[in-house]
Amino acid sequence: MRSQIDPPTSGWETLELSDGRLVGVLTPSRRTEHAVVAVCPEHPTRLETVRVLELLGTIADDLLDAGDSSQAMHEYCRYLTRSYENMAMIYRLVRSLGRIGSAEEVVGNSIENMIDTLECDWAAAVFADEPRMLGELSGKVFASGVGLAPSEIERSARTLLDRFGGGEGVAITPEENDGVGAVIQSIRFRSKRVGDLVMAGKRDEEGDVSSFDTQLMEAVSACIASLLETIRLYEEQAETFVGTLRAFSSSLDAKDPYTRGHSERVALLGKELALASGMSETEADRVHLAGTLHDIGKIGIPDRVLCKPGRLTDEEFGMIKRHPRIGYDILKPIPMVRDLLPGVLHHHERWDGRGYPEKLAGEQIPLMARVLAIADTFDAMSSNRAYRPARERHEVLEEIGRCAGSQFDPDLVPAFLAMDLGPFDRMLARHRREMVDTQTSADAKAA
Incomplete structure (x- = not known):
């Protein structure tokens, strides 16, 4: 008798033992380690044995087909599961792209x-x-x-x-x-x-x-x-948009030769003060942009008032006081500058509540506006005007210090007074040269 039976790779096979008996061997689902051997226990005739094994073979084939179908179904279910998991992950990822x-x-x-x-x-x-x-x-x-x-x-x-x-x-x-x-x-x-x-x-x-x-x-x-x-693409769009706003703001400043570069200088001082007071780089950048746009509402002020060479009347000053609200209304519909609105609207409020447009006091005034208020006032006192020359540096700093707690946030003033004003001075000198060059070119054309 055979000491070992080698099962087929798959399916049903009839083998003869050394003593002449016939056996059937079934390997289900192509797994030789799971082969089944069928042996007739008695001694029927060879023809009967063959018929029995043929019948078992037919049954075995049916079982194999069922096993293969089950395996195929199992593999197909795994395939569907993996496909679903992959699609679900991609769906979550695509949804997150909107943020x-x-x-x-x-x-x-x-x-x-x-x-x-x-x-x-x-x-x-x-x-x-x-x-x-x-x-x-x-x-x-x-x-x-x-x-x-x-x-x-x-x-x-x-x-x-x-x-x-x-x-x-x-x-x-x-x-x-x-x-x-x-x-x-x-x-x-x-x-x-x-x-x-x-x-x-x-x-x-x-x-x-x-x-x-x-x-x-x-x-x-x-x-x-x-x-x-x-x-x-979003950044490029934002850069283009902000560049347009900056150019627009600069053109407003340039209407009056005495305010040329004013918004750019306020933006510089505002960012430096924001950093000095503990704001993050990102927050300081937003203060810088708010400084650039803080006077954009002056587009709604008549040129005869905006560019008047002498002192303003009370009525004219009342018109000037409208520019924060006008700027707010201009920028409000634009999502990418919505966080700048408090700085634009409230940069003329005073710590003691005597400012405009809403007479806010103390910490009711948004921090961005409190920062810009100091920067705006410092630049105004440091620049020439048609009705007065720029004040001396020590006078300007003394005035800023004197107004701590009345006009300005008393916690921000010390930080401002400790700032390096060298970058401001260089920018102011450049703007003055540009003003002279522009005036010289205009005179040459007129001649």
Whole structure:
């Protein structure tokens, strides 16, 4: 009798033993380790045995077909599950693209979702040092993993990038990478590679990466590239818009040669005071823009009043006092400058409540407006006017100090008095030269 029966790779086979008996061997679902042997217990005739085994073979074939169908259904269900998970992740990612200005949040969430969807040990996004193209993402690494520190993941990601380089869906087999499968997918923005997505350590039995993994990472890379493009277009649009507003504000200042460059200088002083008082760089930049636009409402003031060479009458001064409200109304419909409205509307309020347009007092006055009030007054006293020359520096600083607690926020005045005014002086000198050059050119044309 045979000491060993070699089952078929799949299906049903009839084999003869050494004693002449016939046996049937069934291998279900192409798994030889699960083979079943059927042996007749008695000694029927050979013909009867063959018929019985043929019947068992027919049953076995039916069982095999059912097993194959079950396996196919199982694989199909897995396929649908993976497809759904991938589509769900891409859907979440695409929805997050609508939050302009949240690039770090979008990328961070994408990495977290990749860990769950790809069922891998870790994932990372490594960005190049490209400040102009990437903004806040420039030079940063976003990493997440199961039981791993971000610094450890970053080292592993950079090691893989050094060994295998970046590319479009580079699949790395476990045999190539010390038993750990991995995928590298480049992130391209405006035809330039600006970063890479890296994932490693599949947690299934085989540990191999699949087309699902490479396709999902390609989709995530495309979404991040789309985010970068959207943010860049938004920034370019904002830069164009703000540039237009600045040019508009400068043209208003230039109507009167004595106020040329006034808004630019107020913006400079406002930003420096904002930083000196503890505001962040981002907040100080917004104060700078508010300073640029703080007098934009003067577009609604008649030129005969705005450019009057002598002192204003009470009626004319009443017209001038309308410019903060006019500026507020002009800018209010524009979303990207909505946070500047308090500075534009309230930069003529006084700490003691005797200012305009709403007679706010103390900390009722928005901080941005309190900062601009000092900057605006300092520049006005430091500049020539048709009805008076600029005051001496020590006189201006003494007046600023004397008005602490009455006109100005007493906590901001010391910070202002300690500021380096060198950049202001250089800007003021440049504006004065421009005024002289403009006047000389006008006189030459008139002659």
